[in-house]
Amino acid sequence: MDQASHFTPPLVTALNDVAGFLALNDFGPRGSDQLPAGIAASPIDCIILAGNCVLETAEGAFRLIGRGTCTRLLISGGIGHATEVLRQKVAAHSDYQTIHTEGRAEAHILADIGLNFWGIDRSSLLIEPDSTNSGENAKFSRRLHVDSSQPMKTILLIQDPTMQRRVDATFRHIWRDRPDVSFLNWPTFTPRVRLVEDEVQFNLGGIAGLWPLDRFLALVIGEIPRLRDDSDGYGPNGKGFIAHLDIPKRIEKAYACLQEALAEGFGNRSTMPRPSLA
Numbered sequence: 184m185d186q187a188s189h190f191t192p193p194l195v196t197a198l199n200d201v202a203g204f205l206a207l208n209d210f211g212p213r214g215s216d217q218l219p220a221g222i223a224a225s226p227i228d229c230i231i232l233a234g235n236c237v238l239e240t241a242e243g244a245f246r247l248i249g250r251g252t253c254t255r256l257l258i259s260g261g262i263g264h265a266t267e268v269l270r271q272k273v274a275a276h277s278d279y280q281t282i283h284t285e286g287r288a289e290a291h292i293l294a295d296i297g298l299n300f301w302g303i304d305r306s307s308l309l310i311e312p313d314s315t316n317s318g319e320n321a322k323f324s325r326r327l328h329v330d331s332s333q334p335m336k337t338i339l340l341i342q343d344p345t346m347q348r349r350v351d352a353t354f355r356h357i358w359r360d361r362p363d364v365s366f367l368n369w370p371t372f373t374p375r376v377r378l379v380e381d382e383v384q385f386n387l388g389g390i391a392g393l394w395p396l397d398r399f400l401a402l403v404i405g406e407i408p409r410l411r412d413d414s415d416g417y418g419p420n421g422k423g424f425i426a427h428l429d430i431p432k433r434i435e436k437a438y439a440c441l442q443e444a445l446a447e448g449f450g451n452r453s454t455m456p457r458p459s460l461a
Contacts, residue, residue, distance in 0.1 A: 190383045194444055197437035199375050202403050204434045206344035206373040207351055217246055219369055227253040227367065228335040229309075229328075233320045233350050234260015234289030235343035236268035238276070238392040241293045243371030244341050245301035253339065256297070257309040257327060259320040260289030265343075269293075272392050288312035317342075317350050318424055321357035337365050344370035345394075345402040349410060349417070352425035359426065374399065404445070407438045 211220030230253050232244040241258075248256050260266075270284040273292060282295045290312040297303035309327050314320045328335050342350040347370040354366050376396075377386040385393055394402065410430060412418025417425045 189444070190378060190381075192378060194440065195376055195378055195383065197440040198400070198403060200437040201407065201434055201441065202345065202374045202376075202399075204431070205346070205348050205403065205406050206370040207348040207368045208370055208373065209367045210369055213372070216250075217243070218250065218252070222247070222369065223250075223252055225252075225339075225367065226337055227339045228333070228337050229253065229255040229257055230339045230341060231257045231259060231320075231324050231354075232293065233317065233340070233342040233346075234258065234263070234265070234269070234293060234314075235346070236265040236272060237343050237394070238269075238272055238279075238296075239390050240341050240343060240371045241296060242301070243369070245297045245303055247339075248297075248303055248307055249301055254307055255309065255333060255335075256303070256307055257311060257324055258290040258293050258297075259311040259314050259324045260293070261313045261315050261319075262288055263315040265289070276392070317346065317353045318357070320350065321354045324354075325357060336363060337367065339367045339369060341369055341371060343402075344372060344374050345399070345406060348428070349406060349425060352410070352417075352428050355426040356424065404438075404441060407434070 208219070210222050210225075213219055230244050230247060232241060244256055247253055266289055269289055269292060273279045273282050273284050273296070278300055279296055282292060282299070284292050290310045294308055294310050297308070298305060311320075311323045311327055314323045338354075340347070340350055340354060347368055351366055351368050358364055358366075372387060372390055374393075375386045376383050378384075383396060385396075387393070393399070407430065408415060409417045410425070410428060412420045412427045414421055416422070418427050
């Protein structure tokens with residue numbers, strides 16, 4: 184990416200710190216079976232996969248269902264800012280390219296991948312194809328929850344890792360009158376980058392289908408202001424889209440480091456892809 188030549192080791196550390204904070208994970212690192220430590224012992228009633236363009240998140244959800252960690256998967260996602268990117272990734276995938284994507288919602292595309300390539304039973308799936316942002320993911324998923332004949336007391340949320348902390352805060356806000364329902368989080372992996380001969384690269388052990396680095400940077404930079412509980416943020420003291428959450432001082436410091444670098448020409452923000460404000 185254009186910004187790669189301007190990255191320094193401190194900036195890489197700052198980017199990894201902020202990305203790690205955003206990728207809220209209630210479990211341990213992934214083992215050789217690609218599942219996180221401790222998840223098999225967790226009583227999960229339903230997995231909610233929020234539609235996104237990172238195929239690894241869907242594959243993580245399918246692994247959990249396939250290995251019996253949970254028997255119910257709700258896929259939530261209509262047509263939003265990441266849908267076209269998802270379609271492109273499916274079209275370029277050596278196996279998934281046979282899935283029809285044109286004009287279809289994220290939930291339908293991802294459901295077809297699970298059904299056709301991961302052996303997911305149709306009876307295990309709930310599909311919510313109308314939401315276009317995180318708030319609607321939570322609202323419309325709740326409607327399906329109410330209509331479902333099976334109780335859901337513990338729900339595992341899976342989302343693009345750069346949005347995992349926000350989706351947790353969004354669901355807790357939308358479901359705030361249901362203290363009997365608890366949420367766990369697993370973003371399937373934590374994004375990390377490294378410098379290799381002055382070039383910034385993902386350091387993720389071969390996970391494929393990730394963001395272009397410019398988009399990744401834009402997503403990370405865009406999240407912290409949204410998570411703040413101030414007049415400009417999404418918390419109760421701002422737009423009221425999410426539950427209150429505290430951002431540690433070290434993360435604010437790392438974010439400020441990235442912002443300062445941008446201001447000094449480390450990247451032209453006006454040309455960077457902007458994430459949805461949903």
